[in-house]
Amino acid sequence: MNAPHILLLEDERALARAIDRRLRRDGYTVAACENLANARLAAQRRPPELAVLDLRLPDGHGLEFLEWLRAEIGPVPALVMTAFGELDDAIGAMRLGAVDFLKKPLDLDALERIVSDALHRDSPATRTEAAAGDATGAPVIIGDSPAVRTLRREIERIAALGRGSAPPNVLVTGETGTGKDLAARVLHAGSPRAEAPFVQVDCAALPRDLIEAELFGHEKGAFTNAHRARRGLLAAAGAGSAFLNEIGELPLGLQAKLLTALESRTMREIGSDTERAIEAWFIAATNRDIEQMMAAGDFRQDLYYRLNVLTLALPPLRERGEDVLELARYFVDETAARYERDPPRLTEAACVALIDHDWPGNVRELRHVIERAVLVHADTRLEAGHLRLRPRRATTETVSAEAAGERAPGSDGTLAGNEQALIERTLAETGDNISEAARRLGLSRGALRYRLDKYGL
Numbered sequence: 001m002n003a004p005h006i007l008l009l010e011d012e013r014a015l016a017r018a019i020d021r022r023l024r025r026d027g028y029t030v031a032a033c034e035n036l037a038n039a040r041l042a043a044q045r046r047p048p049e050l051a052v053l054d055l056r057l058p059d060g061h062g063l064e065f066l067e068w069l070r071a072e073i074g075p076v077p078a079l080v081m082t083a084f085g086e087l088d089d090a091i092g093a094m095r096l097g098a099v100d101f102l103k104k105p106l107d108l109d110a111l112e113r114i115v116s117d118a119l120h121r122d123s124p125a126t127r128t129e130a131a132a133g134d135a136t137g138a139p140v141i142i143g144d145s146p147a148v149r150t151l152r153r154e155i156e157r158i159a160a161l162g163r164g165s166a167p168p169n170v171l172v173t174g175e176t177g178t179g180k181d182l183a184a185r186v187l188h189a190g191s192p193r194a195e196a197p198f199v200q201v202d203c204a205a206l207p208r209d210l211i212e213a214e215l216f217g218h219e220k221g222a223f224t225n226a227h228r229a230r231r232g233l234l235a236a237a238g239a240g241s242a243f244l245n246e247i248g249e250l251p252l253g254l255q256a257k258l259l260t261a262l263e264s265r266t267m268r269e270i271g272s273d274t275e276r277a278i279e280a281w282f283i284a285a286t287n288r289d290i291e292q293m294m295a296a297g298d299f300r301q302d303l304y305y306r307l308n309v310l311t312l313a314l315p316p317l318r319e320r321g322e323d324v325l326e327l328a329r330y331f332v333d334e335t336a337a338r339y340e341r342d343p344p345r346l347t348e349a350a351c352v353a354l355i356d357h358d359w360p361g362n363v364r365e366l367r368h369v370i371e372r373a374v375l376v377h378a379d380t381r382l383e384a385g386h387l388r389l390r391p392r393r394a395t396t397e398t399v400s401a402e403a404a405g406e407r408a409p410g411s412d413g414t415l416a417g418n419e420q421a422l423i424e425r426t427l428a429e430t431g432d433n434i435s436e437a438a439r440r441l442g443l444s445r446g447a448l449r450y451r452l453d454k455y456g457l
């Protein structure tokens with residue numbers, strides 16, 4: 001078998017030489033390029049099994065290359081090397097299918113391990129982000145709000161149904177970043193299929209013309225560039241789970257083919273006459289409004305009903321009350337450990353800011369905000385200002401009263417005193433109706449509850 005071929009895109013000569021030497025010593029062949037133009041030529045000449053790339057390059061950005069690589073060559077796994085402060089880019093790279101990122105200055109032993117993991121990963125299905133895991137590495141859903149407790153119970157109930165040859169298909173719905181991918185993994189890990197593979201197909205990240213080949217596999221010579229036969233992801237899932245992420249992005253033509261596969265529980269590789277049985281459990285997810293897509297003729301109704309035998313609806317983060325703090329502390333610790341720092345402490349004001357924000361990007365946005373804050377501010381305390389949250393429905397009345405030097409009746413004149421007095425007054429006015437009081441104060445229910453606890457009201 002040929003040694004795996006790696007494309008290295010790095011313009012710092014000394015570093016490129018060190019990586020090149022190390023990878024060759026480990027038995028890989030390497031095409032080392034110092035700019036995007038050469039990297040494109042090299043990838044066309046010999047498509048790599050893995051790309052290792054820097055982001056800031058003399059003739060462009062590494063992400064441009066990653067986009068080009070996915071469109072022109074295919075879903076090649078990529079490792080992105082990032083310098084301090086490039087976290088946004090690293091996250092962008094993850095979305096384009098990068099399998100991991102490495103912090104500079106580079107640890108060559110870590111590089112070697114990650115390269116080996118990436119090359120031996122079962123499938124090119126895109127893993128987008130690290131999931132929260134317990135001590136055994138099993139994925140866990142963090143949070144203790146009533147909404148999350150109900151979700152956990154639902155997951156347990158559904159996981160138990162994942163046995164047998166044709167378990168009910170599950171559709172996971174929820175806004176972007178609510179944890180649909182994580183929920184699918186927890187479902188799999190808690191099911192009788194836990195020891196079998198969990199294979200993810202990211203319908204939005206794969207180029208349209210490659211999805212069919214990725215899902216169903218192909219015979220050698222089935223189409224141009226099919227130089228060898230390749231097993232599809234549905235076959236790779238075996239008796240495990242096939243997670244079809246962002247199912248709303250599946251082209252209409254393929255929706256018909258998937259429907260047939262779901263109905264007959266058999267499939268045919270492209271270019272093959274032989275039918276194969278499908279054993280996998282289908283879990284699909286979407287953040288699109290599929291009902292609306294069906295009305296517009298963009299999603300097949302029959303496929304929707306076939307996929308949506310059981311539904312798992314994930315609540316938005318703004319409806320999870322103080323889970324936001326538990327999650328924030330978890331992400332602080334995780335980021336600090338990853339970058340070998342002491343975890344900073346979230347100040348009281350930072351907690352209030354986190355509770356007040358309405359998190360349109362949900363848990364992903366929270367994770368991103370915390371990671372950036374921990375990386376950029378190497379302090380022992382994480383202040384509200386470090387989070388760089390856009391102020392939203394702040395208690396404008398309170399703030400403006402304070403700014404004008406006013407004292408709310410019953411207040412000691414401090415900002416906290418004014419706030420407490422205003423809350424008490426509003427509660428009294430609304431007959432202790434928390435929802436109505438929150439609405440009048442311009443707060444979410446969670447934010448109001450947090451303050452009620454804080455002031456012991």
Ligand SMILES: Nc1ncnc2c1ncn2[C@@H]1O[C@H](COP(=O)(O)OP(=O)(O)OP(=O)(O)O)[C@@H](O)[C@H]1O
Pocket residue numbers: 128129130131132140141142143174175176177178179180181182183245285286287327363364367
């Ligand atoms: N309850 C949770 N506990 C711990 N981590 C979570 C939780 N929910 C989400 N995350 C983390 O937040 C990030 C985003 O979650 P995930 O990718 O599962 O969202 P998603 O709903 O699939 O997003 P999209 O719709 O954009 O695909 C991941 O890093 C995930 O591990």
